[in-house]
Amino acid sequence: MTAMSTTEHKTRGADASKGRARSGLPRSRPAISLSYVILFIGVAIALVPFLYVVSTSLKESTSLFSYPPDWIPSPIFWGNFESLFADHPFVLWTINTLFVAGAVTALKLWFDSMAGYALAKMEFAGRRGVALLLLLSVAIPISALIIPMFFVVRYLGLLNTYWALILPPLANPLGIFMARSFIVGIPDDLEASARLDGASEFTIYRKIVLPLIRPGLVVLGMFTFMLQYTSFIWPLIAVSDSDRQVLAVGISGLQSAFLQDWGLLSAGMLVAAVPITVVFLLVQKAFVFNDLSGALKE
Amino acid sequence: MSAVSPRADVAVSLIQVAKSYGDVEVLQPFDLQVGEGEFVVLLGPSGCGKSTIMKMIAGLEEVSHGEIHVAGELVNYVRPRDRDVSMVFQNYALYPHMTVRDNIAFPLTMSRRPRLKRDVIGARTLEAADIVDLAPYLDRKPAQLSGGQRQRVALARAIVRQPAVFLMDEPLSNLDALLRADMRTSLLEVHARIKKATLYVTHDQIEAMTMADRVVVLNAGRIQQIGRPRDLYTAPANTFVAQFIGSPRMPLHDLEVRDDGTLSFADATLTGDADVPLAPGASVTVGLRPSALRATSSASACFAGKVTRRDYLGSDSYLDVDLGAGLSVMVRAEADSAVRPGDTVRVAADPGAIHVFDDVGARVCGASARRQKR
Amino acid sequence: MTLSPEEHRRLAKRYRRRTTLTAYAFLGPNLVAFAVFLLIPVVWLLVSTFRTGGVLGPAEFVGLDNWRDTFSDPLARTSIRNTVVYSAMAIPTVFIIAMILALALNAIPRGGAPIRVALYLPTLQPAVVAAFIFTFVLHPDFGVINYAVRWLGGDPINFLGDTTLALPTIAGIEVWRGTGFWTMMFLAGLTALPGELYHAAELDGAGAIRRFIRLTLPLLRPTFYFAVIFATIVNLQLFDSVFALTDGGPVNSTVSVSLYIYRSLFLFGDIGFGATLSFLLVITVLLLTGLQTYLLRDRK
Structure with a gap:
């Protein structure tokens, strides 16, 4: 139950700007001004550390310790970025991370929406049992399972492969409940109609539910x-080959290998932040709320 | 059009069908046959089980007991998609992400035996859209259509498959009154054109009376009466049907049969028209249909009383008339009748106005009224 | 009846079996992943708590030895205490800050979209990246915070080298990273609230604070329910930033349960001990989420 109600909010929240315009809570002028001040402080605290990273990444390590610190590096030094790509498999790490996160996301969306459909709309023996088991397992902390997971993956001969990174996250049941809550919102008559129209369960799933x-x-x-892009402990354990590693672990390796090369580390973190930020900005635009109004009476 | 004999070409046949959820019986066992091309309306108040019947035929609900046959084949254990029935839902259940064209074509694209060629699907989609006058809207999404247009998309999607049976679950109840009347006519035209067995669920007696070949009246999970609209009106099987059909609602009065087998009603004597006279001393219920009682000045009137209230309806007026002794009736008057509350009027009863029911509400017979000599 | 009751029963059973099979086909991929990567590990964990060895030599049944070891190990106790203290600091702080930001975002008429993106940027970073960023920001020699401290005339503070400051500092870094996520979560909850209720409350003369306490908080109960449980599960697994920043130091003041589990396997090779500690963590989280479910249940 936990996931359901909230994800409902989440979807609606995706449409936050429009939603606010519609519900339009009345606000006084001082309240709005105060809100802007608070948000300005919040944004500053969120962003200033990044500026620090940008600044550091453009300095030679020797000039880092100048005091007082310069915010704007002069001259601008590109050596950290050159070293990042020349001396480290940084591009590979990025590709690995995007591939693994992409694969996990695609598979999870597929599997979770299928399971969510079964739990939301099908009557079958053992349904309550399955739902309860999955619900209980939401509360199992993954980091408590790293030891047995390590041996399971080793037993399967998957250590140090992409599979080791892709398969275990699929066992997280949280997404099933989120998907279930979306599907519960589809009027029953819609699938009933498709069922009478001759659609198989899989066709209903693919042609009606998914869209x-x-x-x-x-x-x-x-x-x-x-979650996948930022995951750390499991890749750290499951993959030892640097060429198969993901960004988070690779970057943390930059520190231990080249003790305190702050310029290089900053450059690495900056470049690592780019792909996920781009993905987020792209998706942000796609957060458009599709309504089911045409399917319903009003 | 006359009712098809149930035994001849039967499209749908329900044999001792019942439905229960656990221990809760929502539908008592009943039989029903729908003939080929027949238009049967399931009529009843909400929660009476009429939609459950429809869903069982469609395969959306399990049948707890009994058998359902569609086109001569037992379908209890056949998946909905293999049952050869189409359904129009109350909320239309249009696929909101598809255009009108794709909505209508959907059942055809799902067809596997035989798999249809694209041009066949296109042609049949157009044909169905044409029947319901939707051709100009084929590329719109459901959200861009009015309620009536959405309703017609749902209808076209049901038609396009050419199924053995149509199921319609309160298809007009989300439309405003004016549109509903239009759509009734359109639906009947479509039905006349394709001539397929249709089961139509509604709680609206006017829809039932105007559209049905036969009406099945349900209440609280029980079939009350199955019959032609005219039969329901002129010979309601029980007090429920008598009150549910016809407007205004029929008032009922509990009376006791006199020793001579007649009833005393205000200053009139009611005589049953059955072959067997009413049993002396029996408790009965008498209903007087307001639309068959007339305010009159004629001396042949059977009742007289004081008007307590007048409802003007445009085409005519209805008067509440107090006959004394705690009895009152509702009677029809001319729309521009000069009668006002407080006036005294005489009331004449047309044939079929008076119905006698026994102590459990089942109809015994009609009755005629005669004014007692004073 | 054209078919016998037995025949009906048989056909009905077959029909239901087919729908059940379809349902399990839809659940299939998840159930397989679930069994291999969750059920088997949990069972393996339970079994391992009663055994020793297994990495090199054959495993041996040792009864409750692991449990005794774990409960009598002072560092195990410290790790549990650290993890709980960390969660108790981080969760309320991040919730309060995120709630304030969400309320502010909900109040402003325009400019929300870029602000939301900016607030979300820290959330998009891996915890280790956030950790490194703050290594600079908090650095005793050239960190901006200590620059400010010196400018004000104080002595530089060694945030991560001080046994009393290290854990709160890590909590602070996780708050910085988590604020964006919870702000969006609460904002989503706020925007879903029915506006008419607020108009009515305002007409009744309820002030802003009263409206928040009497209306907003109770209405957000489902959001909070998810938030509290999810935050508990995530925070009790504290590992990444500790691993990257302090590796448990100074003087074990930041050793978390997960870090200790990791060490027991990859440093000491003591699977039985690590498994017992892990199992303890599973039980703790299950009990806590159970308790929270009970406390936050809908009383109506």
Whole structure:
């Protein structure tokens, strides 16, 4: 139940700007001004550390310790970025991360929406049992399972492969409940109609359910992608080959290998932040709320 | 059009069908046959089980007991998609992400035996859209259509498959009154054109009376009466049907049969028209249909009383008339009748105005009224 | 009846079996992943708590030895205490800040979109990246914060080298990273609230603070329910930033349960001990989420 109500909010929240315009809570002028001040402080705290990273990445390591610190590096030094790409498999790490996060996201959206459809709309023996089991397992912390997971993956001969990174995250049941909550919102008559029209369950899933829950899936997908992009402990354990590693672990390796090369580390973090930010900005635009109004009476 | 004999070409046949959820019985066992080309309306208040019947035929609900046959084939254990029935839903259930064209074509694209060629699908989609006058809107999405247009898309999507049976679940109840009357006519035209067995669920007695070949009246999970609209009106099987059909609602009065087998009603004597006279001493219920009672000045009137209230309806007026002794009736008057509350009027009863029911509400017979000599 | 009751029963059973099979076909991929990567590990974990060895030599049944070891290990206790103290600092802080930002975002008439993106940027970073960023920002020698401290005439603060400051500092970094996520979550909840209720409350003369306490908070209960449970599960798994910043130091003041689990396997090779600690973490989270579910249940 946990996931459901909230994800409902989440989908609607994706349409936040429009939603606000519609519900239009009345606000006084001082309240609005105060809000802007608060948000300005919040944005500053969120962004200033990044400026620091930008500044550091453009300095030679020797000039880092100048005091007081210069915010604007002069001259601008590109050596950190050159070293990043020349001396480290940084491009590979980026590709690995995007591939793994993309694969996990695609598979999870597929599997979770299928399972969510079964749980939301089908009557079958053992349904309550399955739902309860999945719900309980939401509360199992993954980092408590790293030891047995390590041995399972080793037993399967998958250590140090992409599979080791892609398969275990598929066991997280949270997405099923989110998908289920989106699908519960589809009027029953819609699938009933498709069923009478001759559609198989799989066709209903593919032609009716999937298109209708797309806005929700975008949110769930972004969430999954982000979780995967930032995951650290499991890739650290499951993959030892530097060429197969993901960004988060690779970057943390930059520090230990080249003790405190702040310029290089900053350059690495900056470049690593680019792909996920681009993905987020792209998806942000796609957060459009599709409504089911045509299917209903009003 | 006359009712098709149920035994001849039967499109849908329900044999001792019942439905229960656990221990809760929502539908008592009943039989029903729908003939080929027949238009049967399931009529009843909400929660009476009429939609459940429809869903069981469609295969959307399991049948707890009994058998359902469509086109001669047992379908209890056949998947909805293989049942050869189409359904129009109350909220239309249009696929909001598809155009009108894709909505209508959907059942055809799903067809596997035989798989249809694209040009066949296109042609049949157009044909169905034409029947319901939707051709100009084929490329719109449901959200861009009016309620009536959406309703017609749903209808076209049902027609296009050419199924053995049509199921319609309150298809007009989301339309405003004016549109509803138009759509009734259109639906009947379509039905006359394609001539397929149709089961139509509604709670609106006017829809039932105007559209049906036969009406099945349901209440609380029980079939009350199956019959032609005229039969329901002139010979309601029980007090429920008598009150549910006809407007204004028929008032009922509990009376006791006198020793001579007649009833005393205000200053009139009611005589049953059955072959067997009413049993002396029996408790009965008498209903007087307002539309068959007339305010009159004629001496042949059977009742007289004081008008307590007048409702002007445009085409005519209805008067509440207090006959004394705690009895009152509602009677029809000319729209521009000069009668006002407080006036005294005489009331004449047309044939078929008076119905006698027994102590459990089942109809016994009609009755005629005669003014008692004073 | 044209078919016998037995025949009906048989056909009905077959029909239901077919729908059940379809449903399990839809659940299939998930159930397989679930069994291999969740069920088997949990069972393996439980079994391992009663065994020793297994990495090199054969495993041996040792009864409750691992449990005894775990409960009597002072560092295990420290790791649990650190993790709980960390969560108790981080979760309320991030919730309050995120709620304030969400309310502010909900109040402003325009400019929300770029602000939301900016607030979300920290959330998009891996915890290790956030950790490194703050290594600079908090650095005793050239960090901007200590620059400010010196300018004000104080002595530079070694945020991550001080046993009392290290854990709160890590909590602060995680708050910085988590604020964007929870702000969006709460904002989504706020925008979904029915506006008419607020108009009515305003007409009744309820002030802004009263409206928030009497209306907004209760209406957001489902959002909070998810937030509290999800935050508990995530925060009790604290690992990444500790690993990147302090590796448990100074003097074990930031050792978390997950870090200790990681060490017991990859440093000491003591699977039985690590498994017991892991199982303890599973039980803790299950109990806590259960308790939270009970406390946050709908009382109506």
